[in-house]
Amino acid sequence: MANIVLSGIYKEFTSGRETHLAVDGLNLDVANGEFISLVGPSGCGKSTTLRMIAGLESPDRGRIFVDGRDVTAVPPQSRGLSMVFQNYAIFPHMTVRQNIGYGLKIAGMARADQEKRVREVARLVDIENLLDRYPRQLSGGQRQRVAVARAFARNPDIILLDEPLSNLDAKLRDQTRAELKQLHQRVGHTMIYVTHDQLEALTLSDRIAIMNKGVLQQFAAPSVVFQQPANLFVATFIGSPTMNIIPATLLHGEAHTAVHIEGWSASLPRGGSEWLGPTDVSAALVGIRPKDITVHDGHVEGRLPAVVTLMEPTGSDAILHLDADGRALVAQVADRFDFEPGDKVSLDLSLDHLHLFDVDSGLALYHGRAKYGARPARAHAGPTMAQGAA
Amino acid sequence: MALHSARESYPGQNTPGLRDQAGGRGKALRSIIGTAIVAPWLLPALLIIGLVQIGPMLYAIWLSLYEKDAFSFTWDWVGLGNYETLLQSAEFWSAAGFGVWFAVLSVVVQLAVGVPVALLLHQNLRGRGLARGIVLLPYMVPTAAMALVFALMMSDIYGVFDHILVSLGLIDEPIPFLGSHAWALPATLVASTWKWTPFVVIVILARLQTIEVSLYECAKVEGANAFQRFRDVTLPSLRSTLLLIVMLRCIWMFNKFEVPYLLTKGGPGSETTNLPIYAYKVTFLQNQQGLGAALCVVMFAMLFIFASIYTSIVKPEKEIEVE
Amino acid sequence: MATTRFLSKGLNYLALAAVCLFFMFPMYWMLKGSLETAPELLSAHLLPGSISSEAFRELIGQASFRQYFFNSATVAIASTIVSTTCAVLAGYGLARFKFPGKAAMSRGVLFCYMFPSLALSIPLFNIFYSIRLGNTLFGLMLTHVTLSLPFGIWLMWQYFQTIPSAFRENAALLGAGRFRTFLEVELPLARSGLIAVAIFAFALSWEEYEFAFVLITSEASKTLPIGMTQFVTRDYVVWNMIMAAGITMAVPAFLLISFLQKYLVAGFTSGGLKG
Ligand SMILES: Nc1ncnc2c1ncn2[C@@H]1O[C@H](COP(=O)(O)OP(=O)(O)O)[C@@H](O)[C@H]1O
Ligand SMILES: [Mg+2]
Numbered sequence: 001m002a003n004i005v006l007s008g009i010y011k012e013f014t015s016g017r018e019t020h021l022a023v024d025g026l027n028l029d030v031a032n033g034e035f036i037s038l039v040g041p042s043g044c045g046k047s048t049t050l051r052m053i054a055g056l057e058s059p060d061r062g063r064i065f066v067d068g069r070d071v072t073a074v075p076p077q078s079r080g081l082s083m084v085f086q087n088y089a090i091f092p093h094m095t096v097r098q099n100i101g102y103g104l105k106i107a108g109m110a111r112a113d114q115e116k117r118v119r120e121v122a123r124l125v126d127i128e129n130l131l132d133r134y135p136r137q138l139s140g141g142q143r144q145r146v147a148v149a150r151a152f153a154r155n156p157d158i159i160l161l162d163e164p165l166s167n168l169d170a171k172l173r174d175q176t177r178a179e180l181k182q183l184h185q186r187v188g189h190t191m192i193y194v195t196h197d198q199l200e201a202l203t204l205s206d207r208i209a210i211m212n213k214g215v216l217q218q219f220a221a222p223s224v225v226f227q228q229p230a231n232l233f234v235a236t237f238i239g240s241p242t243m244n245i246i247p248a249t250l251l252h253g254e255a256h257t258a259v260h261i262e263g264w265s266a267s268l269p270r271g272g273s274e275w276l277g278p279t280d281v282s283a284a285l286v287g288i289r290p291k292d293i294t295v296h297d298g299h300v301e302g303r304l305p306a307v308v309t310l311m312e313p314t315g316s317d318a319i320l321h322l323d324a325d326g327r328a329l330v331a332q333v334a335d336r337f338d339f340e341p342g343d344k345v346s347l348d349l350s351l352d353h354l355h356l357f358d359v360d361s362g363l364a365l366y367h368g369r370a371k372y373g374a375r376p377a378r379a380h381a382g383p384t385m386a387q388g389a390a
Numbered sequence: 391m392a393l394h395s396a397r398e399s400y401p402g403q404n405t406p407g408l409r410d411q412a413g414g415r416g417k418a419l420r421s422i423i424g425t426a427i428v429a430p431w432l433l434p435a436l437l438i439i440g441l442v443q444i445g446p447m448l449y450a451i452w453l454s455l456y457e458k459d460a461f462s463f464t465w466d467w468v469g470l471g472n473y474e475t476l477l478q479s480a481e482f483w484s485a486a487g488f489g490v491w492f493a494v495l496s497v498v499v500q501l502a503v504g505v506p507v508a509l510l511l512h513q514n515l516r517g518r519g520l521a522r523g524i525v526l527l528p529y530m531v532p533t534a535a536m537a538l539v540f541a542l543m544m545s546d547i548y549g550v551f552d553h554i555l556v557s558l559g560l561i562d563e564p565i566p567f568l569g570s571h572a573w574a575l576p577a578t579l580v581a582s583t584w585k586w587t588p589f590v591v592i593v594i595l596a597r598l599q600t601i602e603v604s605l606y607e608c609a610k611v612e613g614a615n616a617f618q619r620f621r622d623v624t625l626p627s628l629r630s631t632l633l634l635i636v637m638l639r640c641i642w643m644f645n646k647f648e649v650p651y652l653l654t655k656g657g658p659g660s661e662t663t664n665l666p667i668y669a670y671k672v673t674f675l676q677n678q679q680g681l682g683a684a685l686c687v688v689m690f691a692m693l694f695i696f697a698s699i700y701t702s703i704v705k706p707e708k709e710i711e712v713e
Numbered sequence: 714m715a716t717t718r719f720l721s722k723g724l725n726y727l728a729l730a731a732v733c734l735f736f737m738f739p740m741y742w743m744l745k746g747s748l749e750t751a752p753e754l755l756s757a758h759l760l761p762g763s764i765s766s767e768a769f770r771e772l773i774g775q776a777s778f779r780q781y782f783f784n785s786a787t788v789a790i791a792s793t794i795v796s797t798t799c800a801v802l803a804g805y806g807l808a809r810f811k812f813p814g815k816a817a818m819s820r821g822v823l824f825c826y827m828f829p830s831l832a833l834s835i836p837l838f839n840i841f842y843s844i845r846l847g848n849t850l851f852g853l854m855l856t857h858v859t860l861s862l863p864f865g866i867w868l869m870w871q872y873f874q875t876i877p878s879a880f881r882e883n884a885a886l887l888g889a890g891r892f893r894t895f896l897e898v899e900l901p902l903a904r905s906g907l908i909a910v911a912i913f914a915f916a917l918s919w920e921e922y923e924f925a926f927v928l929i930t931s932e933a934s935k936t937l938p939i940g941m942t943q944f945v946t947r948d949y950v951v952w953n954m955i956m957a958a959g960i961t962m963a964v965p966a967f968l969l970i971s972f973l974q975k976y977l978v979a980g981f982t983s984g985g986l987k988g
Contacts, residue, residue, distance in 0.1 A: 056882050077888040089879035093901040103887035154887070424812035431806025435799040435862060442859040443828050446836035453836060507732050515725055523971070524733045527740055530966045532920030534938035535959030539743045542952055548755040550742065584739060638827070645829035648922040652942060666831040670927070673835050686832040697824050706823050706867075707816035 002067045002080065002157035002190055004030040004053065009062035011048055011214075022048040024214040026062070030192060035184050037193045037201035040211035040237070046194040047086075049211070050160050053192065054083050066158070081158035082151035086166060088143050090135045096122075096146050097131040103154045121149045124183065141172045148183070158190045165200065177204060198238050202226070210234050232362035235287050235355060241319055244293070244329050245357075246286045252279065259286060259356070262325050264304035266351055268366065277358060277365040284365055287355035290332035294348040295320060295339075303346035311339045322347070447690055453683035461677065472684035481660060481668065482685075489664035492575070493644040497636060499583050504590025505632075509624075511591065512598045522595070529588040537652035540581040544568050544653075574654050574662050582649050590635055597631040598624070630704075637700045641693065665689055743963070746956030754953050768953035769961075778958065780933065781940035785962075788850050788936060789918040792857035796865055796914040799858065801907060804869025805895060822870075826863035830856075834927035841928060848931045856924040861914035872906035873899065912973055916966050937962055 009026040012019050023045040030036050038046040051057045053064060055076035064072045071079050082103075090099050097118055104114045122128045125145040135143060144164060151159050164180075165173045181204055184191055195201055201208045202222040209219040210233070217237075218230040229235035235243050251258040256267040257279070270279065299305050306324035313319075318337050322329045324347065331347065339345075356366035454473070457466040476482045511522055528536065543550050544567040552564035567577040601623065609619045647666040650656060656663035656671070663671070665685060673682030745761045746754050747769065753762040772778050807818060837856065838847070846852030876899055884894040900907070922938045929935055941958040944951060 051882075054882075054886060056885070076882075076886045081886070083883065083886050085879040085883060087877065087879060089877065089883040091880065091898055091901075093904070102884075102889075106888040106893070150887075420811070421813045424810055428806045428810040428812050431802045431810070435803040435866060438795075438799060438855055438858050438862065439825055442837065442856050443825055443833060446833045446840060447828075449840055450832070450836040453839070506728075510725065510728055510732065513725060515729055517729065521729055521733055525736050526970070527736055527967075530916065530963065530970050531740065532938055532959075532962045532966065534920065534922050534942050535743065535962045536739065538942065538955050538959055539739050539746070542746065542956070543739065543742055548757050548952070550757045550759070553757040584736065588736070641827050645831065647829075647831040648926070652922075666829060666923075669835060670831060673838075674927070679839070682835050686835050689829050689832040693827055693829065694824075697827050700827075701820045701823055704823075706819040 003032045003034075004028075004158065004190065004192070005065040005068075006049075006053070007063045007065070009049070009052060009059045009064070011045075011052060011057065011059050021214050023052070023059070026211075026214075026216050028209055028216065028219060030190060033188045033190055034206045035181075035191045035193065035204060036207045036209060037195055037205040038209050038211060039195055039198055039201040040217075042196055044211045045214040046196075046211060047162055050083070050162055050192060050194050053158075054081060054160055055079050079158075080156050081160060082154060082156040083160040084147045084151045084162065084164045086163045088147035088164075088167075090143055090146050090150070092135050094134075095131065096127065096133050096135070096138070099135070099146055100131075100150045100153050103150065107154065117153060121152045124152060124187070125149045125179075140168055141176060144168060144176060148180075152187070152189075156189070158192070160192050160194075162194045163196065164193075165195070166197075173200075180204065198240070202238070210237060212237075228364070228367045229287075229355065230364055232285065232287070232357045235357065235364070239289055241290045241330050241332060243287045243289050243355075246288070246327060246329070247359075248284055248286045248356075250282055250284050250356075259284075259354075261286060261304065262327075264302075264347075264349070266349070266354075268351065268354070272369075274366050274369055276367070277363055279365075281358065281365070283359050285357040285359060286349070287357055288349050289353060290319065290330045291317075291334075292350040292353035293329070293331040294350070295331050295333050295336075296346050296348065297343070298346065299344055300346040303348055305344070305346050308339050308341055308343040308345060310341060311337070313337050320345075447686075450683040450686040450690070453680060454687050456680045458679045459677040468680065472681045473688075475681060476684055476688065481663075484660065485663050485665050485668035486688075488662065489644050492578070492646075492650070492662075492664060493640050495575075496579055496582050496586075496643045497639045499579055500587045500590050500639060501632070501636070503583055504587045505594060507587070508591045508594035508598065509620075511595055525588050525591050527588075528585050529592070531585075533585060533648050534652065536585050537581065537649055540577075540584075541568065541653060544577050568654050569658055571658060571661065574658060578650055578653055578662060581653060582643070582646070585649070586639065586643075589639070593635055594628065594631060597628060601627050634704060637696070637703070641696050641700075644692070645689065740963075743956050743959045746953055747960045749953055751951060751953045754956075768951075768957040771951075772954050772957045772961070777932065777940060781935055781937045782961070784850060784934060785919060785937040788854045788857060789915050791850075792854045792861075792918040793911050793914040795854065796858040796861045796918075797907060797911045800862055800865025800869050800910050800914075801900065801903075803866045804871075805873050805899070807866070807870045808873035819867075819870075822863045822867050825859070826867070828859075830860070830921075830923040831927065834924050837924075838927055848929055848934050850934055853925060853928060853934070853936070854918075856928065857918035857921055858914075860917040860921060861910065864913060865910040868906055868910055869903065872903045876902050908973060912969060915969060919966055920962070 006026055006028040009023055011023040012021045014020075026045075026049060028049075038049055040046055048057060052059050055071070055074060059072065062072075063070055066079060066081075091102070094102065097115075100121060101114045101118045104117055109117070118131070119128065122131055125148050127142060127145045127149060130138065130142060130146075135146070138146065144167070147164065151161075161180075165176055168176060177200055184204075193201070193204060202225075205222060207219060207221050208225050210217040210225065212233050218225055218234045220228075220230075225234060225238050229238060229243075232245065236245065246261050249260045251260065252270065253267075255270055257270050258265055258267045268274070296303060304324055306322040306329065308320055309323050309328075310321040311318055312321070316334065318333045318339065320331045320333060320339055322331060322345070329347070333339075350368070352368040354366070354368045355364060357363065358365055455467065455469055457468045457471070458464065507525065511518060511525065515521075542548070544552075546552055546564040546566035546569075549564070549567070551567065552561075555561045556564060565573055567573040605623050606619055609623055614622060644664070645666055646664070647670070650662050650664060651667050651670075654662045656667040660668075665688070669682050669685035669689070672678050672685060748764045748766070749761050750763070750765055750767055756762070807815065834856070841847040841849075841852045846855070880898055880902060881894055884898045889897065920938060921936070925936045925939045929939060937958070941955060941962070944955050944958070
């Protein structure tokens with residue numbers, strides 16, 4: 001187990017005459033035994049970040065520390081970490097036993113000890129009965145376990161996983177996800193997990209690092225990321241269905257700020273801890289999650305009028321696509337499926353769950369005070385970000 | 391606290407980076423290091439290619455500037471004299487002409503046989519696997535063995551072809567195929583078609599198998615008939631493969647030595663003598679090493695012209711990651 | 714409609730039969746000739762008169778034939794080993810390392826692939842004599858290596874490129890050094906390419922005529938293709954023995970290729986072969 005600090009990491013790729021920025025000024029600290037996820041759209045630099053931590057790529061600028069030791073120039077095998085690759089990279093010409101034991105063999109471990117250790121980790125992921133098979137004789141899920149077992153075999157301090165579930169079908173993915181979490185709870189390695197699937201990140205991690213175009217957007221516990229998104233990108237990336245974003249004007253009074261949307265307005269108390277940014281802007285973007293919109297039949301004074309354009313039942317909920325004076329909105333309604341396209345409805349936006357974002361920078365200005373069953377952010381020791389080391 | 395740390399790592403805090411200052415010099419250094427690292431891996435191959443291919447080529451250029459016979463140790467400088475001799479020699483022009491003529495004819499015949507055979511073997515017929523094996527057969531038969539069996543079959547005394555033709559009453563007298571003016575070239579063509587058409591078949595078949603079946607299905611759904619499917623789906627996918635085959639086979643057929651030599655010894659007279667046979671005769675039978683070397687240089691030069699055209703069309707570097 | 718389809722199917726099978734006949738007949742003739750006695754063979758009947766192993770027995774009884782066979786096998790096996798080793802090393806180097814001039818290298822490989830053997834063998838004759846490689850199996854073996862080497866390098870280059878870098882990276886993370894990764898991880902992954910290269914190297918060397926014809930003049934170093942064609946030039950032409958020699962030449966190549974046919978596909982699909 002070890003903590004990891006990334007400080008001012010910068011990486012670009014040059015192919016031919018073009019240079020392509022992959023990671024831009026990344027700072028990240030991961031505590032001992034913590035499970036963190038790197039999440040973001042495809043191509044945002046997650047894998048590159050992970051590979052730099054592993055030592056498979058070297059950053060153009062910035063430093064990487066493991067347990068306070070600068071490992072930026074240390075070769076991969078000496079960093080005390082293992083990695084699970086997206087396609088597993090299980091050696092097809094070796095049996096499962098040889099695959100898991102390969103790192104031990106290289107380390108020069110005695111045969112008997114190797115065998116013992118291989119059995120141990122194989123038991124951990126429940127593949128003891130497959131040890132003599134070749135990878136081609138395994139299913140996708142079994143291969144994934146072999147890859148995980150191999151990563152654990154040398155008992156590294158840190159385990160890196162690059163989209164390890166993306167090649168599995170949906171059901172197996174859910175099951176394996178839960179098993180991974182249990183595994184982490186049992187063995188407690190520091191784990192860094194790359195995924196483009198926000199649900200995986202939310203369910204697995206102690207903290208989530210959200211990236212976009214090579215830039216870290218927010219690094220916090222899942223509940224915080226969900227309830228207090230740092231900016232518009234995080235707000236719309238995390239959560240499904242996506243948060244509604246509606247342009248609004250702000251009018252600042254003595255004790256309250258009035259938020260106006262065409263056909264609806266509300267007033268928020270001024271000066272509380274809910275306000276994060278400047279309180280004197282006259283325009284903002286309102287963010288509201290679909291399930292924080294209450295839908296009433298018919299037109300009601302003081303509520304936002306809208307027309308149903310489409311209903312998608314999901315089993316327990318209905319996703320309503322709405323048209324409010326030309327603006328497309330989405331609401332999520334529990335236990336009601338009797339809407340029809342063309343129905344006139346009116347909407348209540350929950351003030352406790354309302355967010356405001358700056359129009360230009362996208363930074364959050366205001367978060368409603370409600371918490372969805374928050375859990376405390378994990379306390380962690382270890383060095384704080386080594387700012388300015390670059 | 392978490393929100394706070396998010397704030398800290400928000401974009402704009404870290405000024406976007408300047409590029410690596412040592413960019414230019416680092417690149418040159420890296421390429422030197424890269425060359426140094428790769429050298430041991432390439433060395434064995436380069437040594438052998440250097441000894442067997444590059445060395446002799448340079449030596450031939452040098453030798454072609456001298457007059458030297460096989461038994462004397464004297465080298466008499468003649469400059470481009472050997473080349474002048476060649477250009478004025480009727481034998482040289484007839485050998486070069488026959489070489490081109492033989493290469494073009496044999497490639498045309500190989501394609502004319504090979505393409506239909508490949509299309510046939512690509513169809514879903516019973517016994518297809520066996521037939522493919524049989525077509526591959528000539529490719530595995532050593533050329534010398536094949537030349538001998540054709541020499542036997544085409545003999546006028548105990549050859550099976552003459553035997554059949556005479557007993558069917560088509561001809562009165564057995565024809566000495568390999569020794570006759572009219573038949574030496576066709577006979578050589580038949581033998582080389584048998585030996586090298588499989589190359590054409592195999593390469594085209596391999597290409598045909600990579601054409602997506604869904605393309606044909608789509609064309610079928612759109613109402614294309616069999617001929618239209620061939621013209622619009624098969625042929626375009628074969629174009630580059632055909633080009634590759636034509637170029638490789640032309641250069642190889644032009645430089646063939648053993649087949650014409652073993653079948654006809656370049657005869658009758660010197661009618662089926664191509665450049666390699668001529669070069670062999672000049673060097674080892676007439677003992678004119680300088681002149682023979684000049685002939686080799688001519689062959690190298692033709693190869694270079696041909697291969698340059700070939701590589702600029704086929705662009706081998708596209709198939710590998712150069713960066 | 715049904716009749717036209719039936720007809721076209723029938724035509725297809727007819728064509729298939731004709732194709733098989735054309736490509737099989739010379740092989741049949743060789744086999745038939747090798748099993749007949751010399752006088753029978755000369756009568757050129759389509760079916761063998763009698764079957765005897767006389768030709769084979771006589772052939773094997775000849776010391777010179779045994780010598781040729783041994784020489785051919787030695788040269789073919791040695792050049793297969795050398796060519797495959799060089800091709801694997803060079804292909805790996807070209808695929809894995811960054812250095813300038815790779816594009817030129819790829820063209821150079823194709824150039825080498827097309828060199829005319831006879832035009833090389835004429836100057837080589839002198840060179841080999843001056844460095845004491847003339848009339849040696851070792852010298853001949855080196856020339857045979859160059860027949861398959863360019864193709865081998867090209868195939869291995871492409872093969873190593875297709876191996877996902879994750880295997881190598883994973884081995885590195887597990888602590889394997891560059892050479893160990895090459896030997897224990899990447900080479901086994903490129904096994905079918907390697908086998909294809911070895912087959913071609915063997916087949917090309919086994920049947921090679923031109924280098925052997927020009928470079929080897931001593932009886933002790935002659936290979937089978939040269940030795941057997943010399944039977945023809947003797948006064949008394951023993952065709953049944955020649956056909957038997959042809960069969961003994963064809964069989965090893967035939968067996969090798971048919972047992973390893975699936976590996977051939979790898980070779981054929983990656984840009985053709987020499988021939
Ligand atoms: N080896 C490379 N050469 C050039 N560009 C690369 C390389 N690896 C990654 N990139 C580019 O860097 C960006 C980030 O890639 P990556 O980290 O793989 O994204 P992802 O978040 O999907 O894992 C992408 O735009 C990608 O095209
Ligand atoms: Mg990725």
